[in-house]
Amino acid sequence: MTLSDPPGAGPQELKIVTAGIGGQGVVFATRLLAHTAIAVGLPIMASETHGMSQRGGSVISHLKIGGTQAPLIRKGTADLLLALDADEGLRNLPYVRSGGAVFVNSEDGLPADMSSHLERLRINLHSYPAAKIAMDLGIPTVANVALIGFAAAFIATTLPLDAIERTLKDIAARQLEINLKALHAGYEAGQKAGRPLPSETDEADS
Amino acid sequence: MTIEVILGNEAIALGLVEAGCHVAAAYPGTPSSEILSGVVKFKKRLGRTIHTEWSTNEKVAFEVALAASWTGLRAAVAMKQVGLNVASDPLFSAAYQGTRGGFIVIPADDPGPHSSQTEQDSRLVALSAKVPVFDPSSPEEARSMVVDAYALSEKYGIPVMLRPTTRLCHALQSITLNDRPSSDDSMVDAGFRKDPSRWAATPKFRYELHRELNEKLHQIEQEFEISPRNSVHNEGTSNRLGIIASGVAFNNALQAMLELGAEVPVLKIGTPFPLPRKLVDEFRNQFETIVMIEEPDACIELQLSDRGNVRGRMDGTIPNAGELTPEIVSSVLAEIFAQADIDVNPLPDNLDLEAAVEATPLPIRRPRLCPGCGHRSAFFAIRKEFGAKAIYPSDIGCYTLGLNLRAVDTVFVMGAAVSFADGLYKAGQLSGEDTPIIATIGDSTFLHSGIAPLINAVHSGSRFVLVILDNHTTAMTGFQPTAASDLLADGEAASRRTSITDLVKACGVTSVAVSDPYEHETLRTDLRAAFDHTQSPDGGIAVVISRRPCLLYDPSPLYEVPVPVEVTEECDGCRFCLEAFECPALYLTTDGSRVEIDAKICVDCGQCIDACHKGFIVAESASEEG
Structure with missing residues (x-):
């Protein structure tokens, strides 16, 4: 897959939209990525959902790593979409930019066929059954970490796995072991699913 | 020196603690709630002595904090924007009577709205109350503006507003925590100094205070003319088009220009009231066209001396409702840039995708009460008992979601469940409509503004059933304690607490029952008895307290059985x-x-x-x- 830089954005910038349903851990997933970015020396700006929408409604968060101070990501400009729920993945698909990538917690993609649009926009869709993996590990709530592990295989140049591990030690100390298991399960699956993102120099050639 | 990721509200809190705030009071409300809990967090971490409290409502919070200021201490009050309405009585008078210790009012606005009844602009309330405003554009700027706000407040003896919006309150930003000592506190001259012509001013003195206030504002405007909080960005990039922006919308405008690949000069206004008019006029006169980017309303635009070359909310260029999202800012700017012959990158080519997604039926995920919520059980029993015909006034909180269970007919403002039940009964008496009225209100909302209407209803002879949904906490906003809780804002035990049951009785209600909503049959028996009381010749208002702790707050009773x-x-x-x-x-x-x-x-x-x-x-x- 390729992630060519959008016009005007800085080289280190990574815009990530995380979507799901209240209770799935969208806020935790965002904080995990945000804290990891800080740990590797990148400034972040993110936007969380609070209040009424957390009571089982659709939840979305925006995370900008190394970008500007505006907290929201415009539709058509997100590098990555992490969808903890397939329906919410589809709903938020328009956030993804041409050349970006979608990681969805699902056995078989999105609930509707969008392949012609995805092809035209060169958006890569990756399904990963994070909920099933988490269920197998015995703790359904770590599906978010498993999906992050899967996506991490693709963005390791910006957010390395060991940095995410260290962040988990800081912010999820109580259930560290199971979170690390979920992270590693996802990462291994991600490595198998596709080659990591090309570096800056590779990109110039593509 | 450490770098941390903190929430915008916590950045404001950190600013308050660093700037030597002594008293911070608030009533919870999205998007403002994490300001006070942030003060608690940082006062503990930095070892400061600060009185923090979740007051019973915003008016109380405002006055508790203001009184501290009148004794020379630094104080702050935080609330959501509609909470400022509740506190507007003290706000207007505080502008006249002034302050001693620095006093900051922090109402969080909610363009969208995401979790509010209105999209009102607190800066316009400040304009009306004659209180100066700082309008931060990022968490880091909000933190540092606290220092400016205290300095201005103390220099002029005036309350100062710091106005964040949802996207700032709930932004996460990396912030550097300095190990520098917090600014010296101003307790040296603390203590109440009698000054009846100010602190107890009669109308004659109020006229003088009004003149004094106007003079303060005049001088503050001069100060704002040279304040670094107002600055020009992208200077010299265009002489045709300029932007005047403030708050989070300023950053959205910068981001949009970056993505459009075209830049024009932007005057960032950090002090929207009183507007530094000379500075703004000089900027405005340099350009053929000026675009106003501010939200949720037109505070700066309204203060412009001439709007001849100005495009904003008044001429319909900017939508007059809803949030200024990056999508809206980008499309507005792309269009205006094109009109000014400024080349821009094409907007993302994903409209087809967006249309395809919109054409796909997706589940509408309306918010719902949590599994195991006692409110659901109570609403289920209420609905079973009183059916479709009864009128169900309700209130602001998680239990607004009783809408989904068809046991909520009205949601208005804090406390209105009780006054609406009262008013509906009185109207029904006149029109001959004899429908049962079953009102629901949460414990925190009842304590906030349900007591006065209950007294009113009892005394004027109304008859209805009021169900107080007591889950022991302010759940929707993140489990803040109420006056009936055994905890205080900083986690310390409360030495005394209010009994809602005794309070209801003291209002003059003679039929009061306390029920566990998990016990359906008992609750339904209590509801029936309550309704019978409203129908009996010597009856009146009946209150049923449906009591079970919020499951997210205290799951222990559930684990027992x-x-x-x-x-x-x-x-x-x-x-x-x-x-x-x-x-x-x-x-x-x-x-x-x-x-x-x-x-x-x-x-x-x-x-x-x-x-x-x-x-x-x-x-x-x-x-x-x-």
Whole structure:
């Protein structure tokens, strides 16, 4: 897959939209990525959902790593979409930019066929059954970490796995072991699913 | 020096603690709630002595903090924007009577709105109350503006508003925590100094205070003319087009220009009232066209001396409702840039995708009460008991979601469940409408503004049933303690607490019952008795307190008696339980043939057993025995 830089954005910038349903851990997933970015020396700006929408409604968060101070990501400009729920993945698909990538917690993609649009926009869709993996590990709530592990295989140049591990030690100390298991399960699956993102120099050639 | 990721509200809190705030009071409300909890967090971390409290309402919070200022201490009050309405009486007078210790009012606005009744602009309230405003554009700027706000407040003896919006309040930003000592506190001259012509001013003195206030504002405007909070960005990039922007919208404008690949000069206004008019006029006169980017309303635009070359909300260029999202800012700017012959990058070519997604039927995920929520059980019982005909006034909180269970007919403002029940009864007496009125209100909302209307209703002879949904906390906003809780804002034990039962009795209500909503039959018996009281010749208002702690706040009572349930083979998928009970843990199988239980989120409360009138939802052990 390729992630060519959008016009005007800085080289280190990574815009990530995380979507799901209240209770799935969208806020935790965002904080995990945000804290990891800080740990590797990148400034972040993110936007969380609070209040009424957390009571089982659709939840979305925006995370900008190394970008500007505006907290929201415009539709058509997100590098990555992490969808903890397939329906919410589809709903938020328009956030993804041409050349970006979608990681969805699902056995078989999105609930509707969008392949012609995805092809035209060169958006890569990756399904990963994070909920099933988490269920197998015995703790359904770590599906978010498993999906992050899967996506991490693709963005390791910006957010390395060991940095995410260290962040988990800081912010999820109580259930560290199971979170690390979920992270590693996802990462291994991600490595198998596709080659990591090309570096800056590779990109110039593509 | 450490770098941390903190929430915008916590950045404001950090600013307050660093700037030597002594008293911080608030009433919770999205998007403002994490300001006070942030003050608690940082006062503990930095070892500061600060009085922090969740007051009973915003007016109380405002006055507690203001009194501290009148003794020379630094104080702050935080609330959501509609909370400022509750505190507007003290706000207007505080502008006249002034302050001694620095005093900051922090109302969080909610363009969108995401979690509010209105999209009102608190800067316009400040304009009306004659209070200067700082309008931060990022968490880091909000933190540093606290210092400016205290300095300005103390220099002029005036309350100062710091106005964040949702996207700032709930932004996460990396912030550098300095190990520098917090600014010296100003307790040296602390203590109340008698000054009746100010602190107890009669109308004659108020005229003088008004003149004094106007003079303060005049001088503050001069100060704002040279304040670094107002600055020009992208200077010299265009002489045709300029932008005047403030708050988070300023950053959205910069981001939009970056993505459009075109830049024009931007005057960032950090002090929207009193507007530094000379500075703004000089900027405005340099350009053929000026675009105004501010939200949620037109505070700066309204103050412009000439709007001849200005495009904003007044001429319809900027939508006059809703949030200024990056999409809106980008499309507005792209269009205006094109008109000014400025080349821009094309907007992302994903409109087809967006249309395709919109054409796909997706589940509408309306917010729902949590699995095991006692409110659901109470609403289910209420609805069973009083049916479709009764009128159900309700209020602001999680239990607004009783809408989904068709047991909520009105949601207005804090406390209005009680005054609406009162008013509906009185109107019904005149029009001959004799419909049962069953009002619901949460414990925190009742203490906030339900007591005065209850006294009013009792004294004027109204008759209705009031159900106080007491879950021991302010749940929707993140479990802040109420006056009936045994905890204080900083986690310390409260030495005394208010009894809602005694309070209701003291209002003159003679029929008061306390019920556990998990005990359906008992609750329904209490509801029936309450209704009978409203119908009996010597009866009146009846109150039922439906008491069970919020499950997210205190799950211990649930753990004592877990009731795992299952759906029997006979379930025919009639959907009654889904519609009348609406627990997120109950779902219809994809073929629609039956209902099943989502073990991932079910909390074993057993409450849905009563939700199937055919008896197909049963306790697990019961089915094994059978």
